[in-house]
Amino acid sequence: MNDLRHKIQSLPKGDVHSHLHLSAGIDLLKIKYPKLDFPVPQYYNGFEGMMLFIEQNINTFMTSSEKAISLMDIGIRSSMADNVTCLEASIDINLSRFFNNSVQEFIEAVDRLKANYLGKIDFRPEIGINKDSPTEIIYGSGMQCIESGVFSGLDIYGNEKGRDLSGFQELFLYAKTKKLKTKVHIGEFSGPETIENAIELLEPDEIQHGIHAAESDNTMHMIVERGIRMNVCPHSNIALGAVADLYAHPIRKLYDSGINLTINTDDLLLFNATLTDQYTSLIEHDIFTFEEINEIRKNSLL
Numbered sequence: 001m002n003d004l005r006h007k008i009q010s011l012p013k014g015d016v017h018s019h020l021h022l023s024a025g026i027d028l029l030k031i032k033y034p035k036l037d038f039p040v041p042q043y044y045n046g047f048e049g050m051m052l053f054i055e056q057n058i059n060t061f062m063t064s065s066e067k068a069i070s071l072m073d074i075g076i077r078s079s080m081a082d083n084v085t086c087l088e089a090s091i092d093i094n095l096s097r098f099f100n101n102s103v104q105e106f107i108e109a110v111d112r113l114k115a116n117y118l119g120k121i122d123f124r125p126e127i128g129i130n131k132d133s134p135t136e137i138i139y140g141s142g143m144q145c146i147e148s149g150v151f152s153g154l155d156i157y158g159n160e161k162g163r164d165l166s167g168f169q170e171l172f173l174y175a176k177t178k179k180l181k182t183k184v185h186i187g188e189f190s191g192p193e194t195i196e197n198a199i200e201l202l203e204p205d206e207i208q209h210g211i212h213a214a215e216s217d218n219t220m221h222m223i224v225e226r227g228i229r230m231n232v233c234p235h236s237n238i239a240l241g242a243v244a245d246l247y248a249h250p251i252r253k254l255y256d257s258g259i260n261l262t263i264n265t266d267d268l269l270l271f272n273a274t275l276t277d278q279y280t281s282l283i284e285h286d287i288f289t290f291e292e293i294n295e296i297r298k299n300s301l302l
């Protein structure tokens with residue numbers, strides 16, 4: 001390990017854009033399941049290609065509550081192995097299908113995970129909801145998760161283009177009254193107008209991805225003005241073809257606009273790039289200095 005990598009690896013870091021059952025590191029996964037063949041590609045054929053990979057390689061493996069819990073547990077341990085001291089990770093409410101379709105059993109499983117890591121890592125589970133979920137799931141299971149007091153945040157993801165987000169307004173308002181941090185995935189594949197729309201409708205605390213904001217001074221200004229943190233995942237954007245490579249990534253422009261941003265893994269299991277990998281790579285490509293990365297790192301711990 002070179003000096004820079006070693007230095008970065010040893011520093012405490014925050015990963016605040018992560019999806020827990022997709023966040024296991026390959027090394028730790030192989031230790032637990034040595035026979036598992038898990039051919040992670042360097043690039044996916046877009047978002048649909050990633051969904052196909054999940055269907056063929058993860059959904060065929062994750063067939064029980066034990067396996068779902070195991071993947072999440074390895075996810076937390078993989079973060080700790082990279083010296084992540086603060087992990088904000090969404091847990092898809094659809095995983096309750098492994099818990100007898102009981103949201104209560106799902107919540108209890110998340111609560112047990114939290115208890116297992118108490119004092120070892122600042123683990124903040126978030127309620128994860130796909131934007132295409134039916135209203136009864138959003139307001140039935142979603143509300144039940146908010147009421148439980150087990151979750152620290154709410155994160156919605158999936159379809160970005162042409163999706164009417166007004167159906168989430170009430171849920172976001174309610175989450176805020178319960179002091180949950182609110183996040184919305186937007187602007188990885190959709191334009192700046194969709195980011196502005198999501199901000200106006202949902203007033204999220206943070207935006208997941210949001211990289212297309214770089215195309216509009218107005219959108220970047222809006223994000224800065226409202227103090228919205230942007231949780232960027234450069235390697236994920238490249239693997240999914242949202243950005244050609246690190247040099248083409250708008251992260252520098254977003255940073256220079258004054259946006260408070262962080263760098264995150266998104267899905268370590270799918271993209272195989274830790275925070276240390278990404279921090280190091282951004283410095284080695286002369287996109288950020290060590291001092292700038294160090295400032296971004298500190299932001300991720302707030």
Ligand SMILES: [Zn+2]
Nearest residue numbers: 157185208266
């Ligand atoms: Zn994400």
